[in-house]
Amino acid sequence: MKKDTLRQQMKRTRSRLPPELRQLRSGAILRSVTQSSMWSKATVIGLYASFRNEVDTWPLMDQVLMDGKQLALPKVVAPNHPLAFYEVSKPAGLWTLKAGAFGIMEPDDSCAKLPADNIDVLFIPALALSPDGHRLGWGGGYYDRTLATMPNTQTFACVFDCQLVSRVPTESHDIALNGWFTESGSHRP
Numbered sequence: 001m002k003k004d005t006l007r008q009q010m011k012r013t014r015s016r017l018p019p020e021l022r023q024l025r026s027g028a029i030l031r032s033v034t035q036s037s038m039w040s041k042a043t044v045i046g047l048y049a050s051f052r053n054e055v056d057t058w059p060l061m062d063q064v065l066m067d068g069k070q071l072a073l074p075k076v077v078a079p080n081h082p083l084a085f086y087e088v089s090k091p092a093g094l095w096t097l098k099a100g101a102f103g104i105m106e107p108d109d110s111c112a113k114l115p116a117d118n119i120d121v122l123f124i125p126a127l128a129l130s131p132d133g134h135r136l137g138w139g140g141g142y143y144d145r146t147l148a149t150m151p152n153t154q155t156f157a158c159v160f161d162c163q164l165v166s167r168v169p170t171e172s173h174d175i176a177l178n179g180w181f182t183e184s185g186s187h188r189p
Contacts, residue, residue, distance in 0.1 A: 003169050006136055010127040013162050014053050022160075025183040026056035029158050032181045034063055038121055038154060044114070046072040046085055046122035046153075049097060049105035054125060055158040065090060072114050074146070076101035082146040085119060086111035102138075116150050124177065126157040130168040133176035133189035147175040154178045 001009075017025070033039055045064050050057040064071040074083035086107035088096050100106030124143050126135035135157055137143055147155060157180040164182065179188040 001167075001169065003136060003139070006165070006169065007127055007139060010136065010163060010165075014127070014160065017053065017160065017162070022053060023056060025160055026059070026158075028183040029055055029160075029181050030060050030063065032183075032185055033060060033156075033158065034067075036181075036186055038156070038179075039067075042069060042120035042154075044070040044072055044119050044121075046074070046119040048074060048123065048125055050125070051104055055160065057123070057158065060123075060158075061088070061095075062090070070114070072119050073097070073105075073107050073111075074142075075106040076142060080141070080145070082116070082149050083142050085114045085116055087114050102140075116146065117152065119150065119153050121154045121156065122147075122150065124155055124157050126159050126163065126177075126180070128163050128165045128168055129157055129159055129177070129180050130165055131189065133178065133180070134168040134170050134174055135177055136168045141173070144173050144175055148173070156180055158182075 047057050047061055071088045072085040073088045074085055077084045088107050088111055096108050096110050097105040098108040128136040155177045157177055159182055161182045161184055
């Protein structure tokens with residue numbers, strides 16, 4: 001199956017999850033993530049602000065701050081370039097975020113840039129994942145370019161079980177993840 005075909009199929013699959021079920025499963029994923037040894041050891045955690053019908057990462061972003069860890073979120077700085085990461089906080093209960101590229105919430109101008117190699121664990125969005133840890137993203141290549149610059153960072157995805165597939169088409173520049181979390185627990189290739 002080609003990437004574009006699988007991408008369309010997985011968008012439909014994920015969109016069929018009712019909002020209540022998506023929230024329930026997102027909560028199970030959050031518990032699995034925060035109870036992992038990877039979480040307890042990390043001091044700087046890279047996440048992304050979920051949108052559309054992705055696993056809800058907003059409570060996970062809150063948990064990073066409640067646990068006294070640094071929260072890094074990506075920003076698109078230019079087409080065909082790696083993402084840049086910035087420390088995000090929530091002073092007075094308001095996120096230091098603004099709408100950015102593709103309508104995704106990104107760090108605003110008050111956020112300090114962080115060197116990408118400071119990030120201990122990076123969570124990456126995915127439309128589909130295969131048992132060998134390869135992910136299917138949205139097709140822009142931003143995360144693959146970024147991961148190529150972060151060889152020592154542990155990489156994970158948060159996806160629903162319905163997003164797991166037997167095989168994701170790969171190309172030479174695609175980088176497999178170290179693991180992923182679903183509502184049924186944590187997984188590694």
